[in-house]
Amino acid sequence: MIIWINGAFGSGKTQTAYELHRRVEHAYVYDPENVGYFLRKNIPKELGKSDFQDYGLWREHNYSMLRYLDREYDGLLIVPMTLVDPLYFDEIVGRLREDGTSVHHFSLCASKAVIHNRLRKRGEGRHSWAAQQTERCINALADERFGWHVDTDNRSIEDNVAFIAERAGISLLPDHRSGWSKKADRIKTQLKHIRFF
Numbered sequence: 409m410i411i412w413i414n415g416a417f418g419s420g421k422t423q424t425a426y427e428l429h430r431r432v433e434h435a436y437v438y439d440p441e442n443v444g445y446f447l448r449k450n451i452p453k454e455l456g457k458s459d460f461q462d463y464g465l466w467r468e469h470n471y472s473m474l475r476y477l478d479r480e481y482d483g484l485l486i487v488p489m490t491l492v493d494p495l496y497f498d499e500i501v502g503r504l505r506e507d508g509t510s511v512h513h514f515s516l517c518a519s520k521a522v523i524h525n526r527l528r529k530r531g532e533g534r535h536s537w538a539a540q541q542t543e544r545c546i547n548a549l550a551d552e553r554f555g556w557h558v559d560t561d562n563r564s565i566e567d568n569v570a571f572i573a574e575r576a577g578i579s580l581l582p583d584h585r586s587g588w589s590k591k592a593d594r595i596k597t598q599l600k601h602i603r604f605f
Contacts, residue, residue, distance in 0.1 A: 410478060410485045410509060411576055412501060415516030416545035417490060417538035418527040420560055424516060424568040425488035426597045431569060431580040434483035440470040441489065461491070467499045474500070478509045484578065490541075492548035512576040515549045516568065518560045530598065565594070 411428065413421045429435045444460030451463075460466050477485055491497050504511050518526075523542050524534060532538050548554070558571055566583075573580050585593070 410474060410487060410511045411572060412511055412513045413488045413516065414491055414513060414549065414554060416523050416542050418523040419516040419518050420565060420568060421488035421516055423565050423594055423597055425486045427565050428486055428569045428572060431583060432484050432578060433581060435486055436481060436483055437486045438477060440487065443469045461496055467496055471500045471503050474504060475507060475509065490545060492545050494553060514556050514558055514572050515554045516558050516560045517549060520546060522561050
């Protein structure tokens with residue numbers, strides 16, 4: 409089974425994905441962005457695109473990897489990735505579903521103000537690339553094809569995880585961590601996903 413966690417940049421995808429990973433006994437977080445960074449480093453500048461999702465290779469490779477992992481890995485696959493172009497969504501998620509892969513898709517939704525506040529907290533200003541994508545993402549993800557929609561304006565990461573687990577029929581392990589331990593885990597996750605390239 410694949411859990412795809414979609415949403416605008418700053419909606420909480422990565423934190424939700426890793427919190428879900430911590431609460432499921434046998435799970436793996438697959439990050440499609442890594443394919444994009446590989447392509448950027450290994451394609452001549454003349455062939456470069458501003459958004460690596462525009463490479464057919466990016467979509468094909470992620471579809472193939474997820475199909476392979478779903479067949480070979482006996483656990484839950486968690487995919488945190490913003491994917492708002494309906495055609496690109498169909499090329500990956502739609503194709504996986506056509507092949508018989510169980511893909512539960514969730515869009516973490518939030519207001520523009522909340523998203524920009526979250527981006528600021530992680531050091532990205534109003535003019536950052538992520539902030540400039542907010543409106544485009546919010547508008548696209550409102551489409552029915554991107555359900556289930558999870559309103560995160562007033563939800564915690566734990567609430568997101570509980571909602572996803574309930575809808576997807578996943579059992580969660582008990583969480584005995586202290587508040588400080590949870591905060592430390594979130595900081596580690598955030599630091600791990602800072603990109604310097």
